[in-house]
Amino acid sequence: MIKKLALVFFLFLGTSLKSKANFDFNDNCINAYQAIFDLRLNDARELIQKEKNQNPNNGITILLDNYIDYFTLLTTEKKSDYERLKNLKSGRLDALENQDKNSPYYLFAQAEVYLQWGMLKSRFQDYFSSGLDIKKADNLLDENAKKYPSFLPNKKSSGLIDVILGSIPSNIKGILSTFGFKGNVDNGIKTLEYLSTALPKTSYGFYKDEVVFFLCYIETDLVHNKASYSKIIGLTNSMDNTSLLKAYLQGYVSARNAKNDSAIAYLLKRPKGSAYTDFPTVNYLLGNAKLNRMDSDANVYLINYLKDYKGINYVKDAYLKLAYYYYLRGDNNRYNAFIKMVKSQGDTYDEKDKQALKEANDAAPDMNLLKARLYFDGGYYPKALAQLNGKGADDFRLQRDQIELYYRLGRIYDELGRDADAVNNYQRAINLGKSTTYYFAANAALLTGDIYAHRNDKAKAAYFYKQAIAMKNHEYENSIETKAKDGLKNIGY
Known part of the structure; x- marks a missing residue:
């Protein structure tokens, strides 16, 4: 009888030990994790469910569920999915807090959930809440590092946060x-x-x-x-x-x-x-790259992107690129139709979409400048230069195009390593465009500052960085000003 009772006790003890909360990154979890990073999310879900069935108290599955949501939102960028999935965060954190407190994964897994949602919230323009989540993650990782200094996964996330917090724009870093x-x-x-x-x-x-x-x-x-x-x-x-x-x-x-x-x-x-x-973003990238190369099927990928994508970014930009695709082929009817779509479809969260809307509301581009711009974006610098060879300001009716001519020549010469030609053309763009709302002059000043900074001519670099900062009410103002301020800081000004 005593032996039977002892056997029952040890069987019960063994069962209770197996069901105890724990963090076990076993083969099921590793395979699920790798499936997530292959973007085989359904395979990952099946593997996670398998692990939940076999080890229902394994806290790693909670973390892996969060990875699934993270990559779902990165690939779809759907606002409705974001609003729905973000509500799962607090429940996961509660569940993680009930796991094994003596595991290096205990604080780390909570930090990961905060960090992933901090990055997602930033992507969906929820900046204040994003900052709070990233700071919370940082605090948890610091605490975990003191307990488990040799736990390498901790360094992965703390290294990323070091970059995120270190790259905060200088104009708000002090605050x-x-x-x-x-x-x-x-x-x-x-x-x-x-x-x-x-x-x-x-x-x-x-x-x-x-x-x-x-x-x-x-x-x-x-x-x-x-x-x-x-x-x-x-x-x-x-x-x-x-x-x-x-x-x-x-x-x-x-x-x-x-x-x-x-x-x-x-x-x-x-x-x-x-x-x-x-x-769908893969098709957006392909459509843009093929347009830069003037491929005849660039439109196919852009159309597929717009057909499949239900997110918040690059819709206006994709319609603009389709408009330019047909404009380059002399199809003005389709050009105008897609320009109307730029104005009526999509959002303006991203700078590219804001710029696309501005271009759609402006006069049609000059054909040579458009080709030079696309070739430049693709890295085909000799082709871009050939498109503008022999051109001067008098060849263009619009002031916008005159400024862009010199700006574009400056960019091309800059990439070709012809600094003197780059600086000369940047200066012409500055002279013509410093009082306009186009970004050409301000960015020309910024890039000229970069050239002199690379030469270690700090005085001239500072002069041009300050010029870039002084120009106001133009496209990309915050971005250019931040880069110029960072440039000043890097040269000790």
Whole structure:
């Protein structure tokens, strides 16, 4: 009888131990995580459910559910999905707080939920709440680092936050620092680069794709260092070839670095099939890249984007690009039809959409300037220059086009390394456009400042940065002013 009671006791004890709250990043969870980063979200959901059935108290499944929502919103950008899914955040945090407090994942998983929603809220223009969530994540990660200093996943997220908080525009950084918002972009990048090589040698190697994901956007959108292109593409090569996210990142980084042919090649060979989540932005990128190359099928991808996309960004810009596609082919009826769509469809959350609406309300572009602009955006600098060869201000009727001529020549010469020609044309753009609402003159001043900063001529660099700041009431004013102020700071002014 005693033996039977003891057996029952130990069986009960074993069952209760198995059902105890825990964090177990086991094979089911790792496979689900990798499926998420392939953008096979339905496969990931099935694997997560399998783990819930087998280990209902594994807290990692709560975190993975949040990853699913994070990537769902990144790929669809649907406002209705955002409003619906953000309500799940508090319940997940409550559930995580009931997990194993003695695990390094306990505080880390809560921080991840806050961080992911902080980034999503920023994308959907909810900036104040975004800042609070990111700061909460930072505090939790700091606390966790004190308890588990060698827990590498912690460094992944703290490195990202270091970059996010360090890249706050200088005009509001001072205000936010009083609330504890402090970061360092260089330190954050160094941490993430270290992890990209250190993680694969550990049991946390599955996190490498996420680190690469962060570095792609940081190096491309925040640092704008074209010298990093080969390094970033090299990092993405380590991702699995079945990953749709890999193809997208390679296409995105290539497009942003004016490697247009590479962008098209990466995006065209992306993995396809019902296993992958819908990602209409891939077609938006392809349509733009093909338009830059003057491909005859550019319109197909832009139309598919507009047909499939239900989100908040780039709708106006896509309609504008379609208008320009037909304008370049002399089809003025379709050009005018799509210009009307720019005015009536989409939102103006993103700067590209604001600019698209402004262009739609302005006179039609000059054909040569439009071709030069598209070739330039694709990195086809000799073709862009050939489009403007022999042109002078007298060849253009509109002041807008006269300013853009010199601005565009300045940009082309800048990229070709012909600094003297670039500065001369930038100065002409400044002289003609400093009192207009077009961004050409202000950005010309900013870019001239960059040229002199690279030469270590701090006095001239400061002069042009201050010129860029002094120009008001033009397109991209906040962005240009912030970059100019950062330029002044970098040269010690």
